[in-house]
Amino acid sequence: MSKIFTIGFARKTAEDFFETLKDNGVKKIIDVRFKNTSQLLGFSKYVDLEYLTREILKGKCIHDRKFTPSEKILTRYKKNLIDWDGYEREFEDLMKYRDIDTYIADNYASQENYCLLCTEPTPENCHRRLVAEKIRDVLGVEIIHL
Secondary structure, eight states: OOEEEEEEOTTOOHHHHHHHHHHTTOOEEEEOOSOOOOGGGGGGSHHHHHHHIIIIISSEEEEOGGGSOOHHHHHHHHTTSSOHHHHHHHHHHHHHHTTHHHHHHHHTTTOOSEEEEESOSSSTTSHHHHHHHHHHHHHOOEEEEO
16 A cells, blocks of 8 residues: 655654654655745744755655645634634645545645645644545545644
8 A cells, every 4th residue: 555644843853753754764854834934933934944844855845735725714713714624624625625546646646755745743633633534535645644
């Protein structure tokens, strides 16, 4: 069975982050964050992440906006206007609107050794878990949260 990985960069040093990816054979990072350019992101700022992925993993990093939440969903969640269950429902609706099943089948069926990247240190309350589960449902892959 093919595998996909997920990882959050929060509470990780660059060394821990990249060693974990290397140890698992990851060659491609799929950045699923809505915002990835802030100076506060340290090594995970997209331009730096792209460079470090190329140099350390000898791989690629891409920002796939089809897998990002909308600004509206993020804002509503951060302002406590919706709880996690509401976030999940709204994100699921957004994925349906984006016809994400077809997108996954067309763009990810032949890819291997990739890892979905987001901020949260664990996947429970992170949309990367929802994306990974959708990919699993479409492609029949195993999910490994790093």
